[in-house]
Amino acid sequence: MTARVAVLISGAGTNMAALVYASKLPNCPYEIVLVASNNPDAEGLQIAAAERIPTFAKSHIGLERAEHDAIMHDHIVKAGANYVVLAGYMRILGTDFVQKWDARMLNIHPSLLPKYKGLNTHQKALDAKDDFAGCSVHLVTAALDDGPVLARIEVAIQPDDSAITLAERVQMAEHQLYPHALSEYVARSYNPEYLIAQVRDLALALPQADEVLSHGMPCFGIAGGKKFAYVSADHHNDGKIALLVKISGPEEQAMLIESDGERYYRPPYFGDGWVGIRLDLSDTDWDHIGDWIAKSWHAVAPQKLKLHIL
Template sequence: MAEKARIGVLISGRGSNMAALLYASRAPGCPFEIALVAANDPEAAGLRIAAAEGVPTFALSHKGLKRAEYDTILDQELRQAGAHYVALAGHMRILSAEFVEKWAGRMVNIHPSLLPKYKGLDTHQRALEAGDRVAGCSVHLVTPELDDGPVLGQTEVAILEGDTPETLAARVLIAEHQLYPRVLADLVTRETCPEGLLDKVRELALALPAAEEKLSHGMPSFTVSGGKMFCYFTRDHHGDGITAILVKTSGAEEQTMLIEAEPELYYRPAYLGPSGWIGFRIDRGNVDWDHVAEWLLKSWRQAAPRKLADVI
């Protein structure tokens, strides 16, 4: 079984969405756990909740620190806690572009509007003034632009006659607490469910010159010009319970060396193993996709015609 994804949660105040994530993480089968709750206000009420529930906390006021300095410290704390993902839960401080880039694709935020409507503050007041019939909330990936990342999920909330920003906010908050854990669970399981893993492998493999996908021996496979195979995607092949890519090594010596060095990551696949192919497991969570890309390129180079291989 893949290990649970570890989440670092950033807050500034009461931490109600943090608490929703925390309690959801304790439900049977939840694929994530809270590794750290961090706040830029040492008096944030959410810190007390986290501490009482046995979750590690970190608090440091950003006052007197340059944005880059503060974000460097925050990044170090998250990594020391073993965080795989970052969830913003009422974190009221803009993060530097450098910090966002370090966590690209692994940092999410919940926003109290149906994005792309009403980015920024005063979302409920703006929805009421616009005469909208529904409001809602969105979970999105964080990018350097405020509230502008790809939306991963939304929930609509009906606006009632006589609603004020406060009454509307209270109902939207209920929706937030339901939406955030579900979307976060979907995001982290993209790196453990075979369909999500295949999508990522496909993206990397087909980005290589002249790469094509085909089905071979019941497995999605990737070829280069001339039909030579450079990668197989295997999922529970012959009931082995493994999801992996099969790629070419330089030969038996390298294959043996890799397996002996990291037997939990590499293995000798049936049938293709004697030909120097190696299995590289991607079903253990927290996949190093840069490493996967390196293997795909290396294997592609061995399969590609010399004229094409010299291109990259």
Template structure:
């Protein structure tokens, strides 16, 4: 089994969602482990549960400290615990922009509404007052704007005719306890998902000038130039020509560079079956540790090899500015 993602959970109270995450992590096939439960309230009930489950805890009161100062203390505690991700589970603090930036795309939250509806507080009553047939919960990435990050998953919960805010909250909490561990598991293993990997490659490839996508032998490929005369500079490979792995095929300067790459890092590079004799190299994308800046650099380098000279010169001038 692949190395598990390391999670820090931030709480302010009883930590019921924290408990759901802790118990899910006890499964042998769970892709994450809990490294720390931290709170801005030393008396938070959830800390007692975490300690009973032998999970390291940390608490630092926020009173008397600036938001940035307290956030930095929490950040250092999470880093010291060796966590890769932060999961907010009833953490009743508005986070500073600097803290959010440090954990961009690595911090998740759960919110008791079907976002983008009803951001903020009093979500249950607001849904009832609006006459909605359903409310629910959403797991989203944390961004500087409150409850505004990309939604990863949602569960709808029917609103009954005699519901109060409290009765609706009880059922939504059940949904939260199921949705949060599942969403976290899928998020931390996303780099093993071929569709997610392809989406990242596609985004980087199409950022290059005069680039379009065209399938080749049933796999996505990217060309620079017109639809008629464009030349391929990259291919996505997932079981392409019988290969088992997921990778990106890009052009090298020739067989010498190809050989040097294979010798220098055989875990990252491999020889593609169909294109290898033409000097192409395959960069593995299924290690779970993909350096996407490195992939973007490879795409740009391969693009320059086949792009019209005039277009390359224009790109070089733009890069200087």
């Protein structure tokens, strides 16, 4: 599967271009489905259009932040994107927008975070007499340049560097780092080992839970007792990576499938008392998955164990 990425820019779009060209390489795990800007005159829009990538521009001038954010969000969703990448987008995004794209929005910053958040990073590195400057790719959170760092590249500071000459080399590093970091991050969403490990951490944190291999699938249950979760990784050649958990019965199963037929499905051979929840749609809410696993554990745990943990 391929991740669908929207890129937000405000100017020349050189990092966007690096992402676009990398996406043309064989086996790249992402594609660029939209390049959008708050600046209708952004040069990067022309680059994207020439590469036949859909573009959108809406000036933020005269609009409240939340209103402009909502317009951008709507176009990102219409493009079918499941990740957002900031590439020189010179607008601070509001909390609502950031929350909607939690763990699915990346940014690149021209310093070795957590050093030198904000602006003037190259001069700050020179003033501090650092041996290295560099760039970092991080997840976007509500706090400026404060999200978890996914990758960094160091760039040596030369004795005669100015902020301008240093910036030029750091930008070269950015063009190498961003496609690599994005590829590594989105590929996790379709990597069975990563997804199984996430489920394992959640399941084994529950009281007296253990793991066995059952019917070729990782299976989690109460030690010596009933099973409450499985992970199916293309188990029936269905192309799905999914969590299978206990539910109340056919009515709940039908309701879930009707509410989101792409995410929920009736797992073969498990009957009406189970539901499959896709983990490979790139927008998995792991807190929600944890709730499902805990609910399923509760459905099979003996009463004395449930009473013991209250």
